[in-house]
Amino acid sequence: MDHHHHHHDAHPAVRPELEGVFKVGVGGPVGSGKTALIEALVPILIERGHSVGVVTNDIYTQEDADHVKRTLHGVLEPERIVGVETGSCPHTAVRDDPTMNLAAGAELIQRFTDIDTLLYESGGDNLTLTFSPALADVYVFVLDTGEGDKMPRKRGPGITNSDLLVINKIDIAPYVRADLEVMARDADRVREGRPVILTDSLKGTGVEAVADFIAGRRPVCSPTA
Numbered sequence: 001m002d003h004h005h006h007h008h009d010a011h012p013a014v015r016p017e018l019e020g021v022f023k024v025g026v027g028g029p030v031g032s033g034k035t036a037l038i039e040a041l042v043p044i045l046i047e048r049g050h051s052v053g054v055v056t057n058d059i060y061t062q063e064d065a066d067h068v069k070r071t072l073h074g075v076l077e078p079e080r081i082v083g084v085e086t087g088s089c090p091h092t093a094v095r096d097d098p099t100m101n102l103a104a105g106a107e108l109i110q111r112f113t114d115i116d117t118l119l120y121e122s123g124g125d126n127l128t129l130t131f132s133p134a135l136a137d138v139y140v141f142v143l144d145t146g147e148g149d150k151m152p153r154k155r156g157p158g159i160t161n162s163d164l165l166v167i168n169k170i171d172i173a174p175y176v177r178a179d180l181e182v183m184a185r186d187a188d189r190v191r192e193g194r195p196v197i198l199t200d201s202l203k204g205t206g207v208e209a210v211a212d213f214i215a216g217r218r219p220v221c222s223p224t225a
């Protein structure tokens with residue numbers, strides 16, 4: 001893992017196709033539930049009248065994209081789900097040089113001009129992961145309750161600075177002896193008021209609240225739009 005290269009962001013070419021599309025980045029440690037959260041979120045966004053595209057990142061495979069295609073069968077056409085094989089550390093592809101992801105999003109929007117919301121799933125990374133503002137309008141960081149209730153106290157830019165912190169897998173808290181009240185309280189403390197939502201992405205608990213958060217960050221349409 002590469003903890004050291006924080007400040008060499010490239011300035012990727014602006015993709016005009018992506019203007020006017022609301023872009024949500026979802027990051028977090030390996031296996032925290034980023035894919036599951038997106039799979040729970042997409043039907044809600046569609047239900048609320050949005051037109052959605054999904055871009056997933058894996059280093060070597062299309063594993064996450066294939067999973068989303070299977071889970072959302074009959075909800076979202078598979079052609080609206082694209083897997084980017086980054087070939088490098090996840091943070092490189094979403095923060096330092098998001099060129100591949102910008103291209104994948106732009107290509108998706110060229111094919112489906114109705115898309116108003118793009119969900120970008122980062123590959124699993126460490127607590128330093130953030131999204132390039134060129135790629136994501138809002139950045140959601142997903143923590144796994146199973147990693148222990150100490151996690152929010154560990155800080156790191158994902159935990160402290162993300163637009164929304166999701167504490168996922170709350171259903172397993174009793175099994176790993178994680179105290180959700182401690183997690184929520186510590187998260188509030190280190191985030192200085194930025195929002196925190198507790199979820200069970202498999203059952204859908206808390207996911208409406210995540211959709212509400214996204215709705216609240218969506219720019220209001222201008223009268224000419």
Ligand SMILES: Nc1nc2c(ncn2[C@@H]2O[C@H](COP(=O)(O)OP(=O)(O)OP(=O)(O)O)[C@@H](O)[C@H]2O)c(=O)[nH]1
Pocket residue numbers: 028029030031032033034035036037064122123124125168169170171172199200201202203
């Ligand atoms: N019990 C429980 N399991 C969950 C929850 N969310 C995800 N999982 C499970 O946790 C495992 C990992 O979930 P994923 O959604 O693949 O996690 P991810 O963050 O996308 O993983 P990577 O992309 O590999 O980093 C899967 O077996 C999920 O079914 C949850 O809220 N509760």
